[in-house]
Amino acid sequence: MPHRTLQTLKLARANLMHMKRLLYAAFLVLCFCVSITCSTLSSGLLLHADDIRLRGGHEQSAIDSTMIKSITQRTLDTRGKRMYLESRGAQDDDKPPSLGMDGVSPSEYRSKFEIQVKDPKSSIPLDPIQTFAKAPFAQEILTEVRAAGFQHPSPIQAQCWPYLAAKRDLVAVAKTGSGKTCGYLFCAFMKILKLCPDLEMKRRGSRSSKYSNSPVRSHALVLAPTRELVVQITAEAQKFGKSCGIVNVAIFGGVGRGMQMRQLNMGAHLIIATPGRLNDFIDCGTARLDQVEYVVLDEADRMLDMGFEPQIKKIFKTLPAHPVRQTITFTATWPKGVQKLAATYLHEAVQVNVGGVDELIVNSDVVQEFHHVRSHTKEAKLLEVLQTISPDPSACDASIIIFVNTKRNCDLISRKLRQQSWRARSIHGGKLQDERLRALNDFTSGRAQVIVATDVAARGLDIKGVSHVINFDLPSSGAEDWVHRVGRTGRAGAKGHAHTFICDGDAGSAGDLIKILTKANQPIPDFLTHLASLRRRSSMSRSGYSGRDRYGRSR
Template identity: 45%
Template sequence: MSRYDGRSADPGSYRDRRPDSGFGYKKESDGSYRSTSSSAKREYDGGAQSPPRKSDLDGLTPFEKNFYEESPSVAAMSESDVEEYRRRREITVEGKDVPKPVKSFRDVGFPGILDVVLFIVYHVVVVFGNVYDCGLLLAALCALNRLDYVMQEIVKAGFTEPTPIQAQGWPMALKGRDLIGIAETGSGKTIAYLLPAIVHVNAQPFLAPGDGPIVLVLAPTRELAVQIQQEATKFGASSKIKNTCIYGGVPKGPQVRDLQKGVEIVIATPGRLIDMLESHHTNLRRVTYLVLDEADRMLDMGFEPQIRKIVDQIRPDRQTLYWSATWPKEVEILARRSLFNPYKVTIGSPDLKANHAIQQHVEIVSENQKYNKLVKLLEDIMDGSRILIFMDTKKGCDQITRQLRMDGWPALSIHGDKSQAERDWVLSEFRAGKSPIMTATDVAARGLDVKDVKYVINYDFPGSLEDYVHRIGRTGRAGAKGTAYTFFTAANARFAKDLISILEEAGQKVSPDLVAMGRGAPPPPAYGGGRDRGRGYGGGRPWN
């Protein structure tokens, strides 16, 4: 039964979908689910991909996953047209039978009325052999009221044309193939995998009691997971797709209730999801569309064992999509274990680079100069705009925030030791501009999408160049301009050479002191540093 009918009919009437029927998985003593076939893993080595073996798929119910039909305007593009479009939008592709990119939303082929009717009729005939079943005809009539359900949400969101990752990623994802998508932060990756996910969900049978989700999105942080959920809610509303967000730091009760009621999409951090699986509150037997968002960050945070444990519980013929801003060797190795015959799309250079819309300033300072330099900088740039300041440690984050507030600056902090309620409150205050300065650890470096962040300040230089790029990427989003300031000390000298490369690639001015440090010269003598501590915005008065 197609899901294009808006879930208006009785799901129990379509086919036998008992919680443990037809999926070839059994529950182990630890509460996990394992394939009853010989192997549930899909591995390829050095490009020699191997498909899931037939024995792996015994007992698994077939499912729809190829929904792409090339539009006439896309089909009319010549190879030279395609090459020129990809060159102009910095799109690089790899894989067999790569589809042409789309230039407009209408070219994507997101479902409309014809798709709705055809899917319903097809499943009526296949499942029942009776196109005159009254209940199904009623469902078809209900579907007529949900024309272009994905396009409706695109129009509502005010999008004018696909971003490069969407233009090439949508056809790839809609064809049902595994996909690796690499693009800088703020490039539209979330929508690139969520809209095909919604199409995928609508083509699957209804959830039955005891069923887990159809789509699983794994994210490294609570903040990113919540933002993905917001987009899933917005774009899934027209077709009544239910979702929930599973993450730690909050009571389990509401999340458990959502899972027990049944949701088509689960967005989760790995640790809390495993907790839910081991507690038997959900299962992954129905997952046919798996997304790993910010895969490189998840590995940086040590989630590889949890990811492997989760992936091994999902049917081997699923569609898997890896999305990331970088493609380090560790992520590539993990992908080789779980992707079959994937497409790969890279936006921009595969080398690490920063968003060219961000003006970058790097100043070499000594450690004991940082706070005074920060206050002087705030005095120069503070105009009520949102300013995000990154620290390396939770302790340092709290200390600097406390000192800023004592000096009259409107600052709040966010880091991993804060309760989820406090983190949500701080983010809401920051988004609303009530507290325009927020200090943060790298918990906010990826996925945090706050509009109108005008300045990013690296009070402490991060532990990797990838994190530097992600941190400054909190500004200059969605075509806007932004500015990033970075305090660079002698302790960071090992990053100087690669940082210079990033600055030069983005056309930024590089200070002679940084150039000298990149060549191995000792850092310059500490600048002044005798300046009195600033009095904060408004002469030390509380923010008004």
């Protein structure tokens, strides 16, 4: 019996040792799996945190949720392109491409692009920055620029950046689509980075907490005339400034104040606003501009046309004075009102002109086509033109803006185009702000091929890649608005196409159109010349001039 018990104990002990070895092996396997899982989760969390950081700037914008979603998607797409560039190795980062006009002297560059510089302090202009490699910007900004596909600075950017970097007040006069938005935004970013130690410490990878709890102050302000333009500028600011941690806020009317007020209270480095709504927040004490040192008046001529001068005057009373404040004005034309505005708020400003200043100039990159029509045949002609752009609406990859003069026509044409299988939206001043933003979002995202618009959008939109502009109605205000309409296409060096429908009743604008086309070396259709001559003869007959004396003899 004792012998059997001893045998049983030995067997149990052996089984126990075997089980311990099995458990130890299982423990090792479990540790290995946990190690791999933790590593994966860590990487995922880092990526997720990076995505949250990227989205943070968007969620702090005052644009409605639909617009935020679109801008965020474009941001993530851009981030993917940037990661691809960086994955090619440090060699690409250490040796940025030479993107510009190497070998061209500054004077030759200015001559080529018709740049004139007027500096009250010097008769010798500063050299233009012809390549991004020579631009005085943070590497994060230049990385975003390369990821966006920009090859070299536009003429207005190249000549303005040296003066903005030198803290000079500046007036820039250039046609629409000249790259002015990035022209002033990049320098605004550098000003903000200089004035915000916390952002600079983060850029350099420092973990110092000295400035980590400092409140976000507003150091830069951009004023724009329309809600649409504010939205466009905000999208550009988020796209190029997010990697530096710059927080911006869009302030405009037509939507509730609650979200914008909360964002102002949270703090923003850059405020992009229409004058009216910004004044509302100044009055209630929500917007504080006492530390703003960089101010931009974008489309100053348009703001004056819309009657914003009193609001602008009120805003400037709350801003620091020169020399603390640097003021920049961008304008497409140089009328006396803008000259007076510049003389009031800018100090010894440098003026940079690209192209003509006192005359209307149409973009030579836009091919102009004119169609002589009757009022009742316009809709049929519109469908005919659209068929030439794309015979199959469902397969059309073009981006088309159709301009009309009335809200009624805007909605009517949009509805009829949808009946013809075109993905069309409409935008005009009678629509609610969220409806207008939704239409713009559909158009910019490609869900809509066509957007039908009144002149409320003619100078407020800055949409990339518009391939065609169709003037269903000639602008009632004349040739200036026509130039701004067709300026929606052919931007940033791309080719564009513009179609303009002209009725006999539009003869009053024929002469101005001929002058503009002649300066742009564009062909002039015979019927336009004929309408202009009819207009001249009609004017002479109304004034009593017939070309003969009272006896019927030729003069």
